[in-house]
Amino acid sequence: MKPYAEMSREELQQELAELKKEYQKYQHLELHLDMSRGKPCREQLDLSMGMMDALYSGADLTCEDGTDCRNYGVLDGIHEAKVLLGDMMENHPDNIIIYGNSSLNIMYDTVARAMTHGIMGGVPWCKQDKIRFLCPVPGYDRHFAITEYFGIDMIPVPMSPTGPDMDLVEKLVSEDETIKGIWCTPKYSNPQGYSYSNETVRRFARLKPAAKDFRIFWDNAYGIHHLYDVNQDYLIEILAECKRAGNPDLVYKFASTSKITFPGSGIAALATSENNLVDIKKQLKIQTIGHDKVNQLRHVRFFGDICGMVEHMRKHADIIRPKFEAVEEIFDKNLSGLEIGTWTKPNGGYFISFDALPGCAKEIVANAQKAGVKLTGAGATWPYGKDPQDSNIRIAPTYPPLEDLKIAAELFTLCVRIVSIKKILKEKSAEA
């Protein structure tokens, strides 16, 4: 097919009429498909059912160091869980705190603590005039929701396949001491599936922030979430790199087993420098006596060690890889050459990012919704839900069954074509 922009008005109108007929067929199917959130599917969850047998009534719930996991205590997590998640995060167990079931909750609490108590003796953010965060875009809506909730100004920074625009990041961070943080999903980023290049990570580790209480919020949500055995992205470990660069306290790094075992019933962790850990534990010991050690032990007993976890992730990949490939195949088949959109082809993570022609995203999502396919709201990938180009759409292929997903992807491309033609026709009218 030739690009839509090069077609005549008549050609476009004929194409539009055919596409609309097809769209009506989908409407008659009364679909109820959900591609809106990065949720594992049932088959993925089934992979972890063995974890329910890892502890049983006859089991000894004692840690290697003699701690009875069933009782109070151990503020920062049992040692064997720190080893397992340390291996997963590529950090030393001593740099890790194991929390509850949600890394998002850790991030929220981290911002909340900075608001009321500052960072390492600094002025509490709520007592400072203005607080700003850099937000690589497109990015993760739940990150942006936290900073918005606390009244923190968000400054978008463009993403590229190698990571955020580091020239801009360096400039802003070094000049403006109201900038206190940046949200990063450095590996298989949400939503593009990009992984930061070596240079990007090195430049992050060497930032010279104007604000002493600036921290990188490094959400390594997809650290071992590869789709392929061979084509795996590699990310330089940020804590070690910061240490080498003489910036040891620059980063808070987050991860969880939410998309490894059960979302909402996994374990989450923070890795950071010793100075930051001391600072954080002053607060943590007030907030809780300790997190769920039984669930920590359950994870350790189920996986044994990181090898067990890596093997487990292969099984996840086997289930979701065909879904990513199906979406990409349908996008290729239906959109290639039309020049009405671009999309990413990640090696891991949970999302594909689609960029429509400017001004089309909202309408595409609305049209898909009308035909029974729920997508992440257009704009969600931008701070305040406002995509200035109205272009980016996040595709989440993991949750629907493969056959449903194919239907949803077909419908999605149909909506993209219809909305794009309408836009081009409108432009041609304006020109005429």
Next chain:
Amino acid sequence: MKPYAEMSREELQQELAELKKEYQKYQHLELHLDMSRGKPCREQLDLSMGMMDALYSGADLTCEDGTDCRNYGVLDGIHEAKVLLGDMMENHPDNIIIYGNSSLNIMYDTVARAMTHGIMGGVPWCKQDKIRFLCPVPGYDRHFAITEYFGIDMIPVPMSPTGPDMDLVEKLVSEDETIKGIWCTPKYSNPQGYSYSNETVRRFARLKPAAKDFRIFWDNAYGIHHLYDVNQDYLIEILAECKRAGNPDLVYKFASTSKITFPGSGIAALATSENNLVDIKKQLKIQTIGHDKVNQLRHVRFFGDICGMVEHMRKHADIIRPKFEAVEEIFDKNLSGLEIGTWTKPNGGYFISFDALPGCAKEIVANAQKAGVKLTGAGATWPYGKDPQDSNIRIAPTYPPLEDLKIAAELFTLCVRIVSIKKILKEKSAEA
């Protein structure tokens, strides 16, 4: 024995010499006993091992409403867990949010939210000049630690067997709009084991706070933690009473299964009015996608319903009742008539409260520690760890094995006698 104060100096000196010899015997035992925290003992934890079998690899982890507990979602908890904890807390399931593993964490988050975002549209506490809390004393050190951490001024209010001094509470709360809260453990209070009388609860429900953003922090930690089948304390349900009094939004009520199943691996809940729930959920949805539903389901499947839970609590009581009675017996035997201390005899909860002669608590605790028995630090039951009388000591009888506990209680009374005699002798010298 006659009261020490009525003994002559010679009698006291002779008694002291004998007691010191006895104390030395204990020192030779090289004890390592811990009566410092309200921790269940191993036999209590064993009662819940069946919960580890409640879910297994072949089990269906689907809720009654079709929710797959293994996946993301359900911000405020699964319905069947709300029913179970609702029955436990005597509240309607619709008034409940199920959280993670710790009610202390809910209380912390509740104060933190009020600091940064205020309560129901009120000015955030961190933007108000001065924030004060009332603290019934003696009370729970971890409550006081939260308010201290947030820089909230704490005002002690005396406890009595019927609850806090309500004349004082009513006066302060109605006159001073900087007073925003009061910490209550209304049933089997920490540390005295007192339960608020009907009149006390009714007066709480009818408070007319000067501050619109005043809330009662009602930590119903020991709601079903009776020691006896017959002698059970009864507490008027505060939410219903507040509603009847036209004060529906006055209370946040907290509870957990920490001392029912496994401390740190249980489930915790908040019960409050619909208005408060709406306010709280605005924040909660930013903080997390949801809490651990698998653990919620595990608790529901293990207990079945509230009858199962009540039956389970009888087994706890059978284990810890002899411990409370042993302590009381030894206190009676060794201290009765000496007029050097008073102690409570609770029908439930986790503590016995001991009041020594003024100025003696710190030394008693230090002496016990020197002989290998760890007690809760003297002063811990007061805000800022400062007991102005240096009199109150919290006794936690549940954790040590019965035989150890008896030794510890004997030693404790010995320390009380030694320190009291020294004090009385000093006073007699001063008089002479």
